[in-house]
Amino acid sequence: MGVRDQLRQASSYLRKLRLPLGPDSYFQYKRERNYERKQADHARWHAKDSAARERAEADRERGKAERERQYDERYTRERGGDIARERTERAEETEPD
Numbered sequence: 828m829g830v831r832d833q834l835r836q837a838s839s840y841l842r843k844l845r846l847p848l849g850p851d852s853y854f855q856y857k858r859e860r861n862y863e864r865k866q867a868d869h870a871r872w873h874a875k876d877s878a879a880r881e882r883a884e885a886d887r888e889r890g891k892a893e894r895e896r897q898y899d900e901r902y903t904r905e906r907g908g909d910i911a912r913e914r915t916e917r918a919e920e921t922e923p924d
Contacts, residue, residue, distance in 0.1 A: 846854045 846852075848855055848858075
């Protein structure tokens, strides 16, 4: 950073110090508008982020419910097959040859 850039920054800083910052000044109005705009942007971002987190949580819950349902179906099918196999084995054991 050269001397010229440092002088430019210093003069900008001093110029800002001389600005009228009373309650009725344009610069105070401009500062408030910028503050409100940034607050609105932050609120919008926060709402968008919250909505995205809620959607992700809902997706996880749906996925969990789907996995549980598939597990129950698979368990029922496997248990039905086991019961049928046990019945045939018992029937074969009790049949006199």
